[in-house]
Amino acid sequence: MNNIECIVLDFDxxxxxxxxxxxxxxxxxxxxxxxxxxSDLDAYWDAAARVISASPDRFGWEYDGVIVAPSHADPYIRCTTIGQIVLERAGIAAQRRTEILQGLYRTCYPLSRTVFRPDAKMVVEALVGSGVPVHVVTNSATAHVQAKIDVLDPAGKASLQVRGDAKKFVLQEPDRKDPVFDALPARTALAGLSRPVWLRRGFYYQALRKIWEETGASPETTVVCGDIFELDLAMPGKLGARVHLVARPETPDYERQAARSVPGGSTSTELGGLLLHLDLPG
Ligand SMILES: [Mg+2]
Known part of the structure; x- marks a missing residue:
């Protein structure tokens, strides 16, 4: 397994x-x-979706005034981004727009289903079976993710550690000074993306540091696997971790290129590509 002492996985x-x-x-x-x-929603919606796809670099999940994840990152972010444009064009004031969108998010999110990737169970079992500590680090609530893992029910699930509420989107300094984090630049440029990608995600860093303290691993002996380069992989990759991007159909080329440009970085369209990356049987 090429010196890997710790595996960190995103979830959704x-x-x-x-x-x-x-x-x-x-x-x-x-x-x-x-x-x-x-009644004009369809026209508004389609027009807003066209605006976003014509210049995807301009839109995304904004936190404290900067974009911290792209609008295509997931359907939830995409809906909110489209909703912003739709409500603005309908002449609704900014504060009311936020209230409407937050309200819709709250009422609609519980309707989401659970649909695992077809190879999810096999991959988790292979990873856990390797004996290397496996940690799930996710923005979702721990209990929510744990309940989904119970549905998947992989062998060895008890040794899968879940850390929710990782807030990978929050740009802030960690709770204590840290020379590893201090070496991170504020931002980086990705080929093919006109806006910067922000790196100093101290909340996410704290979750990773806790794992490194518990396992004795370091960034260099860790592999991090996720589906959004900016949110999951940009910071760990800059710290020296190996990264693996599991691409979705709308993952843009710049993300795939960015993952491959990290030393030891790779991409695949199926989660099972991570096993190949780690030289594990699957
Ligand atoms: Mg994800």
Missing amino acids: GTFTLVDEEAVPFVDAFRQGLALEVG
């Missing part, structure tokens, strides 16, 4: 087919939005 979109899971969410979100803008 990495274990799961998030686009299929979100179908009921997207339907309900559109219905809710239609109540706000009237």
Whole structure:
């Protein structure tokens, strides 16, 4: 396994087919939005989607005034990004737009299904069976992810550690000074993306540091696997971790290129590609 002492996995979109899971969410979100803008929603929606796809670099998940994840990152972010444009064009004021979108998110999210990638169970079992510590680090709530893992029910699931609420989108300094984190630049440029990618994600770093303290591993002996380069892999890759991007159909080329340009980085369209990357049987 080439000196790997620790495996860190994202969850949504990495274990799961998030686009299929979100179908009921997207339907309900559109219905809710239609109540706000009237019968023209389809036209508004399609126009907003065209605006985003014509210049994807301009849109995304904004946190404290900067984009911290792309609009295509998942259907939830995409709906919110489209919703912003739709409500703005319908003449609804900024504060009301935020209230509407947050309300829709809250009521629609529980409708999401659970749809695992077809190879998720096999891959988790192979990873856990390798004897290397496997940790799930996710923005979702720990209990929510743990319940989904119980549904998947892989052999050895008790040794799978889940750390939720990782807040990978938060740009802030960690809770204590740290020379490893201090060496991180504020941002980096990716070939093919006109805006910067922000790296100092101290909250996510704290989750990784805790794992390194517990396992004795270091960034250099860790592999991190996720489905969104910017959110999951950019910071660990810069710290020296090996990264593996599990691409989804709408993952743009710049993300695949960015993952491959990290030393030891790779990509695949199926989660099982991670086993190849690690030279594990699967
Ligand atoms: Mg994900």
